[in-house]
Amino acid sequence: MKKRAFGKTGLNVSEIGFGAWALGGQWGGQDDQESIAALHKAIDLGCNFIDTAQLYGDGRSERVIASVLTERSEEVHVATKTPPDPILPWPPSPYCIVDERYSEKYLRKNVEARLKNLGTDCIDVLQLHTWTRAWNSDPQPLQALRKIRDEGKIRFIGISTPEQDQNSVVELMQQGWLDVVQVIYNIFEQEPAAELLPVAQETGTAVIVRVVFDEGVLTGKYNQGHRFPDGDFRSRYFAGDRVDRAVGRVKKIKEEIEDFGNPKGFSLADVALKFVLAHSAVSTVIPGIRNSLQAELNMGVSEKMDMSEELVDRLRQHYWHKGVWYGGK
């Protein structure tokens, strides 16, 4: 497993991390034993970075991770997230008052809950789960998190970008508020390459890339007409004709790779991961993993040859900006 610098933090993280949303049970049923086996497998294969959140099963994902880490001797870095309180509207509206969503009192209480679930006395990375640029001129929650960090309960501070306006955090990065940003960047969503990723490089902000498979579709495993069960968040994300439209575009990506010759024998999932890793601003990419096989397949990609600049260039043509899908139809 190759490691990369995690911005200016001094941490070195595995270039492939573990996205632990599905472990919370919101992607259809999830057996904790399967989650535990997947985490062990990923760590066995050199993964030392896991991303989770309170909202992933109301702490269930965090607690499963904690149970595994107590059995391991390796140093594994965990990033978790605090949602606004109340959770809705998501993303925050331009009129939301920051102190009514992320007050210092609430953040302090929430950090204590994260520490308890993770079974630790210091959180490696605490990310605010969403944001609005309306708060940039007076980012009080980041000020509060700095105080909590100085008290020794958090090592590094981050924001997970609001999917509809990822560039809203750029100004905060430039002003030095953030150690870490978490961003959607994949073969479809390439907008961060325009501004956010170059700014991350200039400022030494660590970059966690989420949704590398566009919620699974970029692995090529879904066909036209595929339907996700109720209870799987993707039944909303891929509502109406969205699976069909996405699958049509994935077919074109597949044809592109075949036309190129695919000398390295990449699967579509490999291609999706290598495309993201080809950008040097990326510290770690966190594919969503829910079983040992996915852990093995995804961690194994680090050892494969890097993607040629020529293929990266061809894949850039498959850019498709559609972040507004998160609210469902």
Ligand SMILES: NC(=O)c1ccc[n+]([C@@H]2O[C@H](COP(=O)([O-])OP(=O)(O)OC[C@H]3O[C@@H](n4cnc5c(N)ncnc54)[C@H](OP(=O)(O)O)[C@@H]3O)[C@@H](O)[C@H]2O)c1
């Ligand atoms: N706002 C936020 O901060 C936010 C939002 C979204 C995600 N995240 C984080 O980012 C992580 C990754 O995003 P994501 O899980 O939403 O989406 P993703 O990584 O784009 O897709 C994950 C899904 O792809 C499938 N998959 C994984 N590896 C595969 C492989 N090798 N071959 C075939 N299929 C494979 C699995 O689908 P099946 O379920 O069908 O097996 C898996 O659940 C999350 O787990 C979470 O930690 C954060």
